[in-house]
Amino acid sequence: xxxxxxxxxxxxxxxxxxxxxxxxxxxxxxxxxxxxxxxxxxxxxxxxxxxxxxxxxxxxxxxxxxxxxxxxxxxxxxxxxxxxxxxxxxxxxxxxxxxxxxxxxxxxxxxxxxxxxxxxxxxxxxxxxxxxxxxxxxxxxxxxxxxxxxxxxxxxxxxxxxxxxxxxxxxxxxxxxxxxxxxxxxxxxxxxxxxxxxxxxxxxxxxxxxxxxxxxxxxxxxxxxxxxxxxxxxxxxxxxxxxxxxxxxxxxxxxxxxxxxxxxx
Amino acid sequence: xxxxxxxxxxxxxxxxxxxxxxxxxxxxxxxxxxxxxxxxxxxxxxxxxxxxxxxxxxxxxxxxxxxxxxxxxxxxxxxxxxxxxxxxxxxxxxxxxxxxxxxxxxxxxxxxxxxxxxxxxxxxxxxxxxxxxxxxxxxxxxxxxxxxxxxxxxxxxxxxxxxxxxxxxxxxxxxxxxxxxxxxxxxxxxxxxxxxxxxxxxxxxxxxxxxxxxxxxxxxxxxxxxxxxxxxxxxxxxxxxxxxxxxxxxxxxxxxxxxxx
Amino acid sequence: xxxxxxxxxxxxxxxxxxxxxxxxxxxxxxxxxxxxxxxxxxxxxxxxxxxxxxxxxxxxxxxxxxxxxxxxxxxxxxxxxxxxxxxxxxxxxxxxxxxxxxxxxxxxxxxxxxxxxxxxxxxxxxxxxxxxxxxxxxxxxxxxxxxxxxxxxxxxxxxxxxxxxxxxxxxxxxxxxxxxxxxxxxxxxxxxxxxxxxxxxxxxxxxxxxxxxxxxxxxxxxxxxxxxxxxxxxxxxxxxxxxxxxxxxxxxxxxxxxxxxxxxxxx
Numbered sequence: 001x002x003x004x005x006x007x008x009x010x011x012x013x014x015x016x017x018x019x020x021x022x023x024x025x026x027x028x029x030x031x032x033x034x035x036x037x038x039x040x041x042x043x044x045x046x047x048x049x050x051x052x053x054x055x056x057x058x059x060x061x062x063x064x065x066x067x068x069x070x071x072x073x074x075x076x077x078x079x080x081x082x083x084x085x086x087x088x089x090x091x092x093x094x095x096x097x098x099x100x101x102x103x104x105x106x107x108x109x110x111x112x113x114x115x116x117x118x119x120x121x122x123x124x125x126x127x128x129x130x131x132x133x134x135x136x137x138x139x140x141x142x143x144x145x146x147x148x149x150x151x152x153x154x155x156x157x158x159x160x161x162x163x164x165x166x167x168x169x170x171x172x173x174x175x176x177x178x179x180x181x182x183x184x185x186x187x188x189x190x191x192x193x194x195x196x197x198x199x200x201x202x203x204x205x206x207x208x209x210x211x212x213x214x215x216x217x218x219x220x221x222x223x224x225x226x227x228x229x230x231x232x233x234x235x236x237x238x239x240x241x242x243x244x245x246x247x248x249x250x251x252x253x254x255x256x257x258x259x260x261x262x263x264x265x
Numbered sequence: 266x267x268x269x270x271x272x273x274x275x276x277x278x279x280x281x282x283x284x285x286x287x288x289x290x291x292x293x294x295x296x297x298x299x300x301x302x303x304x305x306x307x308x309x310x311x312x313x314x315x316x317x318x319x320x321x322x323x324x325x326x327x328x329x330x331x332x333x334x335x336x337x338x339x340x341x342x343x344x345x346x347x348x349x350x351x352x353x354x355x356x357x358x359x360x361x362x363x364x365x366x367x368x369x370x371x372x373x374x375x376x377x378x379x380x381x382x383x384x385x386x387x388x389x390x391x392x393x394x395x396x397x398x399x400x401x402x403x404x405x406x407x408x409x410x411x412x413x414x415x416x417x418x419x420x421x422x423x424x425x426x427x428x429x430x431x432x433x434x435x436x437x438x439x440x441x442x443x444x445x446x447x448x449x450x451x452x453x454x455x456x457x458x459x460x461x462x463x464x465x466x467x468x469x470x471x472x473x474x475x476x477x478x479x480x481x482x483x484x485x486x487x488x489x490x491x492x493x494x495x496x497x498x499x500x501x502x503x504x505x506x507x508x509x510x511x512x513x514x515x516x517x518x519x520x521x522x523x524x525x526x
Numbered sequence: 527x528x529x530x531x532x533x534x535x536x537x538x539x540x541x542x543x544x545x546x547x548x549x550x551x552x553x554x555x556x557x558x559x560x561x562x563x564x565x566x567x568x569x570x571x572x573x574x575x576x577x578x579x580x581x582x583x584x585x586x587x588x589x590x591x592x593x594x595x596x597x598x599x600x601x602x603x604x605x606x607x608x609x610x611x612x613x614x615x616x617x618x619x620x621x622x623x624x625x626x627x628x629x630x631x632x633x634x635x636x637x638x639x640x641x642x643x644x645x646x647x648x649x650x651x652x653x654x655x656x657x658x659x660x661x662x663x664x665x666x667x668x669x670x671x672x673x674x675x676x677x678x679x680x681x682x683x684x685x686x687x688x689x690x691x692x693x694x695x696x697x698x699x700x701x702x703x704x705x706x707x708x709x710x711x712x713x714x715x716x717x718x719x720x721x722x723x724x725x726x727x728x729x730x731x732x733x734x735x736x737x738x739x740x741x742x743x744x745x746x747x748x749x750x751x752x753x754x755x756x757x758x759x760x761x762x763x764x765x766x767x768x769x770x771x772x773x774x775x776x777x778x779x780x781x782x783x784x785x786x787x788x789x790x791x792x793x
Contacts, residue, residue: 035610130759
């Protein structure tokens with residue numbers, strides 16, 4: 001270690017092998033290049049964009065609240081969709097969560113429960129909304145069904161994980177007194193997951209309200225439809241008014257839901 | 266030479282933490298500052314390199330007034346003042362070498378700092394100092410893999426990398442076990458004489474202050490109430506500095522009873 | 527002894543008040559829900575018909591039609607490209623904003639509030655709505671999609687990174703200030719190393735979310751698999767729709783597996 005030559009020091013690289021390092025760098029650069037090259041950019045249309053943006057934002061300011069009635073109707077419907085979907089979704093998520101909990105469900109039932117939850121989580125609510133609109137027609141019914149499925153996926157997954165982590169001693173105690181499956185669920189499982197379920201419901205109400213603003217874009221009722229119409233008719237000042245109110249409502253609902261959840265836990 | 270005169274530090278409208286302190290440190294003496302928690306030791310050290318803004322008073326290092334500096338001149342002054350911290354204040358996720366070289370950050374440009382391209386003489390100095398304190402074999406280890414004593418050695422080397430005119434140490438041994446803390450004190454004293462550096466050490470452990478330093482300064486409630494050699498630091502001085510402070514709830518108890526403990 | 531009944535009465539009254547609050551809350555929830563159920567604009571006969579309709583739609587989808595598989599796979603790859611490029615470019619905008627939005631690094635109050643406003647605005651507007659806006663500006667295509675995903679991700683990444691910066695250990699910062707390092711160097715040595723793990727976790731998480739989000743961009747014309755899906759739905763090519771849906775599930779699951787693997791490797 002002790003020699004007279006001036007010693008040098010380099011920071012040891014994060015990836016030790018220089019070959020892997022080079023390949024990784026080339027890979028990232030190559031990917032970026034490939035992705036940019038294969039994506040169909042319509043440059044002419046894009047270059048028109050800035051003046052168009054100016055026109056849109058120019059037309060959007062100041063936001064117009066003239067058609068306040070329409071705005072109010074749209075929001076009322078969004079609230080109704082969110083409320084009903086949360087009620088249905090939270091109620092239905094309980095059986096699916098029980099099915100998808102490894103520790104209490106038999107293996108085949110567990111697989112079915114997991115599959116339902118995985119599939120309903122894979123699809124963005126907007127895709128589900130389109131399908132429901134095609135199946136049951138335009139309007140809030142499609143929205144409610146969509147968000148119910150969305151809630152089952154999200155609440156069901158977290159609830160199933162919660163059930164998998166319960167204190168098993170209480171279940172054994174119920175079984176040892178000779179309780180049946182339903183009685184065990186009622187007395188040993190549900191009391192343990194109830195607080196969590198209430199918190200999740202509040203959270204889900206908040207995210208359903210957010211989602212209900214967008215499912216309307218594909219015709220599933222609520223403020224999203226109003227927004228889509230305003231955009232379609234180049235009614236930018238009304239569209240911006242809707243956007244502002246959506247932001248305000250989401251902030252308020254996030255605040256309330258956070259406050260309630262803090263009180264619950 | 267460090268000259269402090271009439272140093273006052275006050276937070277808001279509370280009673281000042283430092284109440285007009287005068288202190289002069291010359292040559293390569295090792296000075297320890299003792300006092301109960303809240304006596305203002307840590308505030309005093311941090312006022313010197315301006316991690317805390319003094320309210321009023323003057324601090325001069327080798328003739329340069331520090332208390333009025335701002336921006337780049339302040340940073341230039343800071344790089345001549347090394348500091349060792351109680352909690353080591355290392356960057357855990359970086360290697361020991363990077364932590365040590367961080368002591369040169371006041372001297373190198375941003376790009377050099379970013380690419381870790383420090384001048385060869387800095388790297389040589391780093392290896393030399395790390396060998397001196399016995400941590401050179403850890404150069405490429407992450408700082409959080411080291412033991413407490415080794416981490417504090419990294420802290421000391423980082424401060425010495427600055428080529429400081431003075432070394433400040435804020436309770437450098439308070440987070441260490443007794444044996445390691447003795448080693449660190451010995452090391453600091455040896456380095457001070459090797460590099461002919463004045464050293465200011467805040468310390469809780471009075472026995473260590475007596476054993477390893479040449480001069481003891483006692484603070485109480487922001488005032489200097491003792492300044493002298495370890496030989497003169499007797500029971501009376503100890504009582505004056507610590508008496509009745511450690512347990513504020515017992516202030517009603519006569520101080521004689523406190524002294525009897 | 528005389529005081530005991532009074533105390534008990536007080537205690538009972540409190541308990542009664544609590545019960546009363548719960549009862550009113552429950553009543554309120556039931557009232558709101560029944561208002562929502564009665565007032566919502568639903569044609570009830572359709573509701574009873576819904577299961578049959580959904581079954582009939584599912585029946586029309588079965589079996590999936592693999593004839594346009596090549597095209598679908600291409601569109602899925604395009605979807606991944608959109609998500610990846612958008613996540614990648616988000617980094618360059620979100621990090622400076624996170625820096626401004628963290629209380630311990632922001633230069634001044636004005637920057638702090640500006641950055642917080644940007645984050646809130648970005649997070650509150652859904653990706654689809656951002657896409658709608660960018661399609662109106664730049665026309666249909668992947669650029670609108672990339673920008674839309676970016677605009678939504680900035681808020682997400684920026685908020686979480688801002689919180690990560692606020693939670694760093696202050697001591698290394700103090701040490702770097704004490705050696706006389708300038709602001710950029712303090713950040714480089716004392717802040718950046720501490721937030722690197724959080725950065726990778728957040729980016730990987732957002733990439734996973736962005737893959738899901740980019741599957742719907744095409745429905746408003748912003749590129750990806752959604753364009754084909756919309757086309758297939760409009761032409762009632764239900765077996766093709768089924769194939770696309772299967773493709774999306776597989777893509778999302780693959781994404782989940784990959785992000786899980788990355789997380790275990792990097793963190």
